[in-house]
Amino acid sequence: MTTSDFNSIFSVFVLASWASLLLLADLFVPKDRKWITAWLAILGLLGTLVMVLIMSQFTISGFGGMIMLDGFTHFLNVIVLITGVVGVLLALNYLGKNNIDRGEFYPLLLFTVTGMMMMASASDLIVVFLSLELLSIPLYILAGFAKPRSDSEESAIKYFLLGAFASGFFVYGVALTYGATGTTNFKQIVSAVGAAKAIDPILLTGAALILVGLGFKVAAVPFHMWTPDVYEGAPTVVTAFMSVGAKVGGFAALFRVFLTAFPALAASWSPAIAIISTLTMIVGNTAAIAQGSIKRMLAYSSVAHAGYILMAAVAGGKGSLSEFAASAALFYLLSYMIMNLGAWSIVIAVEKKQGEGNSIDDFAGLSARQPLLAIAMALFMFSLMGLPTTVGFVGKVYVFSAAINAGYIWLAVIGVATSLISAFYYLRVIKVMWMAGGESQAVLPIPLGAVVGVTAVATVVLGLFPAPLMDVASRALLSLFRA
Numbered sequence: 001m002t003t004s005d006f007n008s009i010f011s012v013f014v015l016a017s018w019a020s021l022l023l024l025a026d027l028f029v030p031k032d033r034k035w036i037t038a039w040l041a042i043l044g045l046l047g048t049l050v051m052v053l054i055m056s057q058f059t060i061s062g063f064g065g066m067i068m069l070d071g072f073t074h075f076l077n078v079i080v081l082i083t084g085v086v087g088v089l090l091a092l093n094y095l096g097k098n099n100i101d102r103g104e105f106y107p108l109l110l111f112t113v114t115g116m117m118m119m120a121s122a123s124d125l126i127v128v129f130l131s132l133e134l135l136s137i138p139l140y141i142l143a144g145f146a147k148p149r150s151d152s153e154e155s156a157i158k159y160f161l162l163g164a165f166a167s168g169f170f171v172y173g174v175a176l177t178y179g180a181t182g183t184t185n186f187k188q189i190v191s192a193v194g195a196a197k198a199i200d201p202i203l204l205t206g207a208a209l210i211l212v213g214l215g216f217k218v219a220a221v222p223f224h225m226w227t228p229d230v231y232e233g234a235p236t237v238v239t240a241f242m243s244v245g246a247k248v249g250g251f252a253a254l255f256r257v258f259l260t261a262f263p264a265l266a267a268s269w270s271p272a273i274a275i276i277s278t279l280t281m282i283v284g285n286t287a288a289i290a291q292g293s294i295k296r297m298l299a300y301s302s303v304a305h306a307g308y309i310l311m312a313a314v315a316g317g318k319g320s321l322s323e324f325a326a327s328a329a330l331f332y333l334l335s336y337m338i339m340n341l342g343a344w345s346i347v348i349a350v351e352k353k354q355g356e357g358n359s360i361d362d363f364a365g366l367s368a369r370q371p372l373l374a375i376a377m378a379l380f381m382f383s384l385m386g387l388p389t390t391v392g393f394v395g396k397v398y399v400f401s402a403a404i405n406a407g408y409i410w411l412a413v414i415g416v417a418t419s420l421i422s423a424f425y426y427l428r429v430i431k432v433m434w435m436a437g438g439e440s441q442a443v444l445p446i447p448l449g450a451v452v453g454v455t456a457v458a459t460v461v462l463g464l465f466p467a468p469l470m471d472v473a474s475r476a477l478l479s480l481f482r483a
Contacts, residue, residue: 008062008069011051011077012117018044019110026103034101041088041106045113049081065185066124071476075330076120076252079337080245084113086341087241089447094237094348097443100146108138109241116249123260125174125184125210128253132170132217135249136163139242143234155233162216162226170213176206186261193264207262207269211276214257217250220310221279224303228291231299236351236358239295240344243302244337251309251333255326259316270317273310274411280307281418288425294347295358297425298340301384304422305336308399311411315402323474324405328398330473335395335462339383342455346377349442349452360429364438373442374433376456381426383459386419390463398470 006013022044026037056074061067087109095101115135122128140163144156178184180203181192193203215223231239258269284304291297309332315325350366351358367374383392396419403412432438444452462469 002062004060005062005067007055007058008060008067008121011048011055012114012121014051015044015048015110015117016114018047019107019114022110023104023107026107029103031101034095034103035092037103037106038088038092041110042085044110045081045084045088049078049085052077052081061123065187066127067121068123069121072252072256072326072330073117073121075473075476076248076333077117079248079334080113080116080120083241083244083248083337083341084109086345086451087237087245089451090237090240090345090348092447093443093445094235098146098235100235102145105142105145108142112138112142112241112245116245116252119249120252120256122253122256123186125177125186125257125261128257129167129170129174131249132167132213132253135246136167136217139238139246142238143230143242145238146235151233152235153233155230158226158233159230166213166216166223169209169216173206173209173211173213176202176209180206186256189261190263199265199268204265204268207258207265208272210257211254211269211272214250214254215276218247218254218306218309219303220276220306221283221303224280224283224306227303228287228296228299231302232293232295232358236295236344236348239299240341240348243298243344244340247302247306247309248333248337251313251329254313255316255329258313259322259326263317263322266317270314273317274314274408277307277310277314277411278414280304280310281414282307285418285421285425288422291425292360293358294360294363294429297360297429298343298347301422301425302340304418305340305384307418308332308396308415309336311403311408311415312399314408314411315399315406318406325402327470327473327476328395328402330476331398331466331470332395334469334473335383335391338455338458338462339380339390339392342376342452342459343380343384345448345451345455346373346380346442349373349444349448360432361436361438363429363433364436366433366438366442369439369441370444373444373452376452377433378430379456379459381429383463385423385426388463389460391459391466392463394463394466 029036060069115131118131122131140160143159144153146152180200181189219227281304284300288297288300309329312325312329316322383390386393386396400412400415
C-alpha cells in the first residue's frame with residue numbers, strides 16, 4: 001500500500017475503526033448509560049469531519065484509480081457526516097423513550113456512514129458495489145431495530161429482500177459492463193468506449209441495469225415501492241437518517257458512474273433518466289396527497305425530491321453543462337438534508353412512542369401549545385414545497401435552471417407543476433397545526449431542540465444567502481471533471 005493509497009481511505013479507515021472499537025466498548029457500558037456510547041459516536045463523527053475538512057484541499061487517487069478523493073467526495077462526506085451527527089442526536093432520547101436503547105445502534109449507524117463516504121469516493125464499479133452493501137446492510141438491521149414490533153420487523157425484511165433484488169441488478173450490470181469494456185474502472189471504461197468508437201448494446205444493457213440498482217437506493221419510480229412501508233415501519237429516528245443518508249449515497253454513486261464512466265452513453269441514458277425523473281415527481285407528489293400518516297407523506301415527499309435531483313442528472317448528460325448540473329445537485333442534496341432532518345425532528349418530538357402520534361391530525365393544536373415549534377415545522381414545509389426565501393426554493397431554482405439550460409424545458413415545467421401539487425399536502429400540515437382544534441404537544445429535549453433550531457435557522461439563512469454555498473459546490477466539482 002502506497003502513501004497515496006492510505007491517504008485516499010484514511011478518513012474512512014478512521015471512522016470504520018472507531019465504529020469497531022465502539023462496538024466492543026459498548027459491552028462495558030451499563031444498560032442505563034447508553035448515552036455514553038452515543039456521545040462517543042458523535043466524537044468519532046466529528047473527528048472524521050475535521051479530517052475531511054483538513055484534507056479538502058487535496059485531490060488524491062488511490063488503489064490504481066479505484067478511489068478518488070476530490071472536491072466532490074469532500075462535499076458529500078461533509079453532508080453524510082453531519083447527517084450522522086444529527087442521527088445520533090435524534091436517537092439520544094428517542095431510543096430510551098421507546099425501550100430500544102441498545103448500544104449497537106450507534107456502531108451500525110457509523111458503519112452506514114462509512115459506506116456512504118465510500119460511495120462518494122468510488123471510482124470503480126467494484127468499489128461502488130462494496131460501498132453499496134456496506135451502506136445497506138446496517139440499514140436493514142436498523143430498520144428492524146424496534147424488535148419485537150411486527151411493523152419494524154416487516155419493514156426490515158421488505159427493505160432487505162428488495163435491496164438484495166436491486167443489488168442483483170447492479171451486479172449483473174457490472175458484469176455486462178466488464179464484458180463489454182474489459183474493465184470496471186471509470187476512466188478505463190471511458191477509454192475503452194472511445195477506442196471502440198461505437199456503443200456496444202451489451203454496454204448499454206449494463207448501464208441500464210446499474211441504473212436500476214441505484215434507482216432503488218435513491219427511491220426513484222418505479223423502484224420506490226419499498227419506501228412508504230419501510231419509512232412507516234422503521235423507528236422514526238432511523239427513517240429520518242435513512243431519508244437523507246441513503247439518498248445522498250445513492251446519488252453520489254449515480255453521478256460518479258454516469259457522468260464520469262458513461263458520458264459517451266449520455267444520448268441514451270439522459271432521455272431514460274428524464275422519463276424516470278418525470279414519473280418520480282408525478283407519482284411522489286400525487287401519492288403523498290392521499291396519505292394520513294406524516295411518515296408515509298414524508299416518504300412520498302422523499303420520492304418526489306429524488307425526481308427533482310434526477311433533473312440535474314439529466315442535464316449532466318450535456319458535457320458542457322455537467323459541472324453546473326452536478327453543482328446544482330450537490331446544493332440540492334445539502335438543502336434537502338437541512339429541511340428534511342428538521343421536519344423529521346419535529347415528527348419525532350410530536351410522536352408519543354413508536355407507532356403512535358404519527359397521523360397528520362396529531363399535529364392539531366400544536367401552534368397553541370408550542371408556537372415556536374409550529375413555526376419551525378411550517379418553515380420546513382414551505383421549504384420542501386419550494387417557497388421563495390427558503391433554501392428549498394433556491395435548490396429547485398438551480399436544478400430547474402440546469403434542466404432548462406440542457407434543453408429539457410418540458411422537464412422543468414413538470415417540476416414546477418408538481419411543486420404546485422405538493423403545496424396541497426405540505427400546506428395541509430400547516431393548516432392542521434394552526435387552524436384545527438386539538439391538544440398536540442411535543443416533547444423537545446435539548447439535543448432534539450438543538451437540531452430543530454439549527455436546521456430552521458439554516459433554512460432561512462441559506463435561502464437568503466445561497467451564493468457562498470453554491471460557490472463551494474461549484475469549486476468542489478472542478479476535480480471531478482478536470483482531474
